[in-house]
């Protein structure tokens with residue numbers, strides 16, 4: 539019989555992510571896994587999911603960007619101006635390769651349709 543890697547011992551399981559033994563309570567069940575539990579502990583799973591979402595959410599990216607500008611010593615109006623410029627640049631880049639989103643298109647149509655007197 540082939541010797542399996544021991545992942546469970548005396549009520550504890552090895553987390554492949556953080557590399558520590560943790561109580562089985564710290565793991566979600568996974569009926570597809572040979573040991574019956576997920577490879578990562580709940581903490582690592584939560585952290586990974588958080589990171590994953592952070593990488594995908596533009597709002598979070600924007601917030602991180604703003605924080606970096608703030609750390610660099612920019613004032614709020616300066617930050618706003620930089621963000622505007624970056625967003626406009628990103629949109630023009632995307633438009634250039636035809637990747638403008640439907641939401642943006644709708645917004646554009648709305649702004650061009652409205653004769654707004656702001657400014």
Ligand SMILES: [Zn+2]
Pocket residue numbers: 553554555556557558578579580581582
């Ligand atoms: Zn872990």
